[in-house]
Amino acid sequence: MSMLNYLEKPIDNLNNNPSKKNANINKFLIKLGIYKLIAFVLRKTSGFPIWSNLEIDIQSACNRDCEFCPRYHDRSGIRKDAYGRQIMVKMPSEQVYQFIDQASRLGFKGKIKLHRLSESLLDKRYLEFAQYIKAKGLRLCENTNGDVLRKNEALCVQLDGLIEHLTIGLYDYHNEQEKQTEMAYWRSKFKQTEVAFSIPPENCTIRQGAQVYLEVMKNPAALDLPCTQPNRMMLIRYDGNVSLCCEDDGCHFDLGNAFEQSLQEIWWSYKHIKIAKTLEKPSGRHRFKRCSQCYNGQERINLLQRKNSN
Numbered sequence: 001m002s003m004l005n006y007l008e009k010p011i012d013n014l015n016n017n018p019s020k021k022n023a024n025i026n027k028f029l030i031k032l033g034i035y036k037l038i039a040f041v042l043r044k045t046s047g048f049p050i051w052s053n054l055e056i057d058i059q060s061a062c063n064r065d066c067e068f069c070p071r072y073h074d075r076s077g078i079r080k081d082a083y084g085r086q087i088m089v090k091m092p093s094e095q096v097y098q099f100i101d102q103a104s105r106l107g108f109k110g111k112i113k114l115h116r117l118s119e120s121l122l123d124k125r126y127l128e129f130a131q132y133i134k135a136k137g138l139r140l141c142e143n144t145n146g147d148v149l150r151k152n153e154a155l156c157v158q159l160d161g162l163i164e165h166l167t168i169g170l171y172d173y174h175n176e177q178e179k180q181t182e183m184a185y186w187r188s189k190f191k192q193t194e195v196a197f198s199i200p201p202e203n204c205t206i207r208q209g210a211q212v213y214l215e216v217m218k219n220p221a222a223l224d225l226p227c228t229q230p231n232r233m234m235l236i237r238y239d240g241n242v243s244l245c246c247e248d249d250g251c252h253f254d255l256g257n258a259f260e261q262s263l264q265e266i267w268w269s270y271k272h273i274k275i276a277k278t279l280e281k282p283s284g285r286h287r288f289k290r291c292s293q294c295y296n297g298q299e300r301i302n303l304l305q306r307k308n309s310n
């Protein structure tokens with residue numbers, strides 16, 4: 001079997017985890033340095049640019065359980081176990097530093113976030129990672145539900161300016177006045193960091209794994225939209241596995257594990273580039289099971305309005 005055939009074959013079968021045999025072949029090819037060589041050639045020749053967003057999931061947990069979040073129904077052992085209990089695992093610190101270093105060596109200048117489907121500020125190491133990123137001249141941007149910061153005034157002061165852009169999720173308000181009060185509170189806490197807000201009660205994306213996904217009307221036209229997330233995002237889960245996009249916390253596309261391979265090898269792999277190029281096209285979503293059920297491009301939902309009208 002030629003290298004090209006081997007890499008091409010999984011494209012219609014990307015949603016299944018690799019068989020043990022495939023995993024062994026992969027390990028063998030990694031050892032031989034084949035993926036390194038492919039990445040080197042494709043980086044130079046493919047015109048496929050480096051990611052613009054890097055997310056490093058420094059730990060697995062979140063203190064909330066929101067119905068609009070893709071982790072809500074997870075029972076796979078990635079975010080929650082079979083009984084719905086939180087999985088609590090930290091990425092080793094040396095791996096976090098290594099990823100930051102690798103990105104810096106590749107000339108990456110975009111945004112770094114220290115979470116995936118998790119609340120990164122639960123991790124006491126957050127401040128030291130933030131300082132390291134800033135010292136490297138890189139840009140730290142973050143999303144948080146704000147719960148840790150609300151109880152820790154000193155941390156707000158320490159992070160002010162270290163984080164370039166902070167998006168705070170407002171999840172608990174019931175009306176415009178409460179929302180505005182919350183916004184004013186958070187703006188008063190940060191003088192140098194740019195603060196923005198996500199407001200899922202009024203502006204909720206439909207995401208697989210969320211309760212909302214099961215309840216709302218979906219627009220089939222959304223499945224014909226091109227998707228460019230795989231061209232922009234390098235997403236490393238706490239266990240090193242790499243997700244294709246924000247909707248792929250299960251790492252269903254089997255792109256590789258960043259504890260075992262370099263970011264360069266994974267990003268400029270034939271498989272990743274081929275998937276990204278397929279999804280750039282309007283009908284691309286229909287090629288992959290996960291994408292053919294992905295309505296994240298459709299009009300957002302106003303949950304407050306829905307609740308009030310029921």
Ligand code: SF4
Pocket residue numbers: 227228229230244245246247248279285290291292294296
């Ligand atoms: S279409 Fe596919 S690649 Fe794009 S966000 Fe949805 S699941 Fe991810």
